[in-house]
Amino acid sequence: MIYVLLLIICLVIFYNKKGLPIFLYHQVNHLSNVNGDLFEEHLKILKNKKMKTITLSEYGEGKTPKNSILLTLDDGYYDNYKNVFPLLKKYNMKATIFLNTLYIGNERENTEIEISGMGNYKAMKNYVECGNGITDQYMTWNEIKEMSESGLVDFQCHSHKHVAIFKDIKLEGFFKGDEKDSTDMYLYGEVKEGYPKFPKRGEYSGPGIIIKREFFDIFREYYIKTLKELDEKEAINLGNKFIEENKDEYFIFETESDFENRIKKELLLNKNLIEKNLNKKVQYFCWPWGHRSKKAIEIMEKMGIKGFITTKKGTNSYNPNWKMIRRIELRKYTVEKFKINLFLGRNLILGKIYGWVS
Template sequence: MKVRFVSAFFAVILIYTLISSDLVFAQPQQIKIPVLVYHYFAKDQKEAQDYNSSTVVDIQNFEGQMEYLYKNNFKILTMEELYKFLKGEYTPPKKSVVITMDDGYKNNITLAYPILKKYRFRACIFVIGKFLISKNFSNEFEYLSFEDTLKYTDVFEFGSHTYDMHRLLNGMPILLQANMLDIIFDFVNNQMLINSPYFAYPFGAYDERVIEVLRSFNYKLAFTTKKGYVTSSTDPYEVPRFTISQKTTFDQFVKIVNGEYPDIYVHNPSHKTSKEKQSVKTLTEKKTKQNLLQKRG
């Protein structure tokens, strides 16, 4: 009797082990979603080379990238679909990508829009509110108008890049230096123009105060400039993105969208960007923008 009991006991253990192993191996691979961010589009390779910037991509390269996504059956997620994924309310296909654009340059419409429309893709442009309604100076970029945000909604949705805090003061993003009242006032102004629950941090800079304001305004997602993939554990207020530029090779692009790029940034709930790290980053971005302004002027 004792022998039978021991045999039965070990049989149960063996069966449980085999079932558990099957369950482990049967678990689906973690979904990794790349969020791409573009800025300024050049009409051809020569113009892009003249800019020599880390935020420019020529439109021929862009079309090649979009064609690759289309031919390989990638799903282009909307902001709402990405948000629902993070809430656990939606399971996207493994081959999913999000397309974003920062600053709101006019060539997002004149150059990128026809290509996105051709492939029936959606994208989100994070606009600087002040530039939607103000005249551009002769040595500045040409930005989208408020009318553009109403006209091109068949392809684009529009998020916030602040109203007037996409600026640097002493090499540091103004958003990190402003007091809470100024930040709130800026957000109110921008929401009067762009009533969107999606936000991109200017220069990728943020701190706990900014996140607190975003929460109070019921923003759903906020995008950084950290490299990395969005997973089910990503903080909605610290969404990483891959910057795509003229320096991004096609092979690199393919690796990024297929989840094969080294995942540099892994979300840590205790992690917050330090001002010291941001100052180095923003100085680089400032130099890039100055180069572009000189080329345009």
């Protein structure tokens, strides 16, 4: 037992500072789990440890000095420009932002910040109803260009719409009618009491199921008439039978070819908009919600995507595995937890163990 313990200690010492941690953020404002002051405390810790922040593009080019770290932000929220960018300039640190391009416009009308769920819901509602998803909750192209030209911020793909697909026709339950979720808005329209809840996954995760919109109101009528007063288990059983009886008329099951064509079109929108506006090549893709697919990797590699970034926890080697780059995101991003996760992520063996158990 003593020899095993000594071996573990030796491995931990040997692999210390040989891991490359990548931290994940979304919004950075007074409403989110990380505000500007807390984000600045994180940067101060990195500065005190003399860590070198690099961009994802630099990581891909092999420009990875010892004691490196990556800071990443998903989606492209306005507060990334308002709150994060000034701090990056203050500490001369770098970050990579993965953009959802449907929501990005050229000009800004207001600077009021909402929590991401409500901001995304309103944007998707406008897109579904009017075909325009641009929102002031996201950065503008002018702001993005300013950040890119500073040399401190790298911009890469994160899908155009960041929506979901239906993955199964087995009921998970029923809507109450007061839900405000952007992916539900995309798939159902404005949800009503009695609409059926189906399992969802990220749109790049594989072939999905297309459900004709009129089915939801047909099902709702059946719910109100037959299911509403039953206990949930019985209601779900009967609901599943009703779905089975109607699936041939209202459900379309994507083929592998349908899936390939859909994500090709979606990725090209995302990739081309970033490249057109920034005049820079885009080579990296961040999975929406971390929902991955081997088939999608094959498709996107042929389209020029070099690396795939996940939400899987753990650390990375200085010789990256581009099919699965790991990141660290914390629900409670306190200074203490940041320090602990930074310690784990900088140690290659501890970071790998962290990834396996989390």
